[in-house]
Amino acid sequence: MSETRRQAPHHVPQSSVRTSRDRKIDQALLTQCLALYLVTDRDLCPGRSTREIVAAAVAGGVTCVQIREKNSTTRAFLEEAGSVHHILRNTGVPLIINDRVDVALAVGADGVHLGQSDMPLFEARKLLGQDAIIGISAENLDDALQAEEHGADYIAISPVFRTLTKTNTALPLGLDGIALLRAHVSIPVVGIGGIDAHNAPQVLRAGCHGVAVVSAIVAAADPQQAAAELKHIITRTLEESCTNPPTPAF
Ligand code: TZP
Ligand code: MG
Secondary structure, three states: OOOOOOOOOOOOOOOOOEOOOOOOEOHHHHHHHOOEEEEOOHHHOOOOOHHHHHHHHHHHOOOEEEEOOOOOOHHHHHHHHHHHHHHHOOOOOOEEEEOOHHHHHHHOOOEEEEOOOOOOHHHHHHHHOOOOEEEEEEOOHHHHHHHHHOOOOEEEEOOOOOOOOOOOOOOOOHHHHHHHHHHHOOOOEEEEOOOOOOOHHHHHHOOOOEEEEOHHHHOOOOHHHHHHHHHHHHHHHHHHHHHOOOOOOO
């Protein structure tokens, strides 16, 4: 894992998500990095490379990037992750690898994102160490409670709404599901699944610290503009929520 101190973009305080204390994740900073979380999908951007999409999305203001390669060879995944790592260097935007702890280690990514049938958190933590960011997809309250208990750094509530991007999802948890999970865990939570510029404010008002999107940026005609629009909406909604915090549910 590289110890490079990343230069934060304007929206992220000027320090690394990883700090030099015991547990190296700075949770407040990680929470900010989850505000607009891009998950890549090469099948949704024919004619454009994942690198181009990531560069445009970062210029538009995404605060975290996850490389998700479901149909690639290990070598192609490594190459993609390596070049995205290069793009993100000195931006303050963390690089997260979907599913593959080995790829994360090989490219020196900031962390991994694991689903319920991927490597268990405990094993991933053993391999990656205390200063890696590990996110877990939670499809219900039990998943979320277990993820927090086992030391996840954040949870992705998955899916919030119906989506065509991923076919093997659990039933959508909806806004009530966000409120329920958020009421029972104290680590940061992002929503994923069917989120776009129209419904992002509802997802944040229901209790998510950020939104994770695939098609809203990757499949947009202008990914930079799509990211910038989402970022603007998210920033405004989060600022409003600071003055009007959501009523705790359940
Ligand atoms: N995990 C749960 S839903 C999903 C993933 C990767 C896909 C979300 O895609 P979109 O296009 O933002 O609905
Ligand atoms: Mg997975």
